[in-house]
Amino acid sequence: xxxxxxxxxxxxxxxxxxxxxxxxxxxxxxxxxxxxxxxxxxxxxxxxxxxxxxxxxxxxxxxxxxxxxxxxxxxxxxxxxxxxxxxxxxxxxxxxxxxxxxxxxxxxxxxxxxxxxxxxxxxxxxxxxxxxxxxxxxxxxxxxxxxxxxxxxxxxxxxxxxxxxxxxxxxxxxxxxxxxxxxxxxxxxxxxxxxxxxxxxxxxxxxxxxxxxxxxxxxxxxxxxxxxxxxxxxxxxxxxxxxxxxxxxxxxxxxxxxxxxxxxxxxxxxxxxxxxxx
Numbered sequence: 085x086x087x088x089x090x091x092x093x094x095x096x097x098x099x100x101x102x103x104x105x106x107x108x109x110x111x112x113x114x115x116x117x118x119x120x121x122x123x124x125x126x127x128x129x130x131x132x133x134x135x136x137x138x139x140x141x142x143x144x145x146x147x148x149x150x151x152x153x154x155x156x157x158x159x160x161x162x163x164x165x166x167x168x169x170x171x172x173x174x175x176x177x178x179x180x181x182x183x184x185x186x187x188x189x190x191x192x193x194x195x196x197x198x199x200x201x202x203x204x205x206x207x208x209x210x211x212x213x214x215x216x217x218x219x220x221x222x223x224x225x226x227x228x229x230x231x232x233x234x235x236x237x238x239x240x241x242x243x244x245x246x247x248x249x250x251x252x253x254x255x256x257x258x259x260x261x262x263x264x265x266x267x268x269x270x271x272x273x274x275x276x277x278x279x280x281x282x283x284x285x286x287x288x289x290x291x292x293x294x295x296x297x298x299x300x301x302x303x304x305x306x307x308x309x310x311x312x313x314x315x316x317x318x319x320x321x322x323x324x325x326x327x328x329x330x331x332x333x334x335x336x337x338x339x340x341x342x343x344x345x346x347x348x349x350x351x352x353x354x355x356x357x358x359x360x361x362x
Contacts, residue, residue, distance in 0.1 A: 138228045138229075139223075139224065139226075139228070140204075140205050140223045140226040140227070140228050140268075141223065142172055142173040142174060142221065142223045143173060143203070144203045144204045144205045144223075145174045145175065145203060145205045145206075145207060145222075145223050145226070146174065146175040146176075146177055146201040146202070146203045146205070146206055146207065147165065147168075147169050147174050147175070147176050147177070147207040147209050148177045148178075148179060148194075148197050148198070148200070148201055148206055148207065148208055148209060149162075149165065149177075149178050149179070149209050149210070149211050150178075150179050150193050150194045150197045150208075150211075151178050151179070151180055151211055152180065152193060155211065156338075156342055157211070157212060157334070157341055157342055157345050158211050160345050160349070161211055161212060161213075161214050161334075161345065162178075162211075164214045164215055164216070164217075165209065165213075165214070165215060167217070168215035168219060172221040172222075172223070174207075174223070175202075175203055177200065177201070179193075179197045179200055189290065189291075191262075191290050191291045191292070192279060192290070192291045194208045194262075194265070194291065195275040195276065195278055195279040195291055195295075196275070196276060196279055198267050198272040198275055198276075199272060199276065201272075204228075204268070204269045205223075205226065205228065205266070205267070205268055205269065206266075206267040206269075206272070207222070207264065207265070207266055207267075208262075208264070208265040208267060209263075209264060210263040210264070210333065210335070212263075212333060212334040212335055212341060213263050213264055213314065213331050213332070213333045213334075214331060214332045214333075214334065214345075214348070215330065215331045216326065216329060216330060216331065216332065217352070218330075219330040219331060220330065222266075222313060222330075225309060225310070225313075226266050226307070227266070227268070227307040228268050229268060229270075230268070230271075230305050230306060230307040231265065231266060231267060231268070231271050231299075231304065231306055231307065232265070232266030232306065232307035232308075232309050233260035233261060233262065233264065233265055233266070233306060233307075233308070233309060233314075234260065234261050234263075234264060234308070234309045234310070234311055234313055234314035235259060235260055235261075235308055235311070236258060236259060236260060236261050258292065258293060258296045259296055259299070259300070259306075260295075260296055260299070260306060260308075261292065261314055261316075261333075262291060262292040262295055262296075263314050263333050263335065264309070264313055264314045264331070265295075266307065266309065274298070274304075275295075278291075278294050278295060278298055279291075281294070310330075312328065312329055312330040312331070313330050313331050314331060314333050315328060315329035315330075315331065315332055315333060316333045316335060317332050317333065317334050317335075317344050320343075320344065320347070321344040321347045321348055321351070323351075326348075326351060332348065
């Protein structure tokens, strides 16, 4: 069975057996750059980039998920995220509507969420981004200086959908996906200012377009993370998806998302924890 061969490969010391044996406990506590431009950044307190970056220690990383309202899939994605943080020594935090500006869409609220992080480095993590049991520690690939994201490579059809969703002004500049954003402390104020900017209609112009537009307009240097950290599952999940990913992003429609998460549980032999809708 191809899936079994993939899952038992030697690509990592973390195996499915470890997950199956119940190591899903929630912890108790805690490239390439965008082309520079000469346009003056409207957020004048921010420089366009930094030269030397140092490795980010695991103890300085907080993985943060914004969870506003209820979702069917969160009880089944959270164990993977919590286990990943526990294995690699990251603080794991979920921010709810109790401490956020609930009049805005959850996708925007992640821009404020970094303010709730006490460590020097925040990982803004979508609730449907699932780190697989063999995923290596991401902090070894982070920059302590620059924002880090995974590059988008949309198809021609995808680009037309992006124009419809984000507007003609921002769609051509939509370079990075915001399902995973690595945020050093020095950039948190930028995200807050984008959130409160009057330039964007937050009911239509989602945060991904706004962040990418400001990155290009200000010539902000971005650390491009490997696509393995944010692999979109666009169709039915396959062995290849598992083989090529550290994290799977189930961001395609409510029904398809739930079906694929259920299939992932079966492929990882976690049927005893299988969602009823799988």
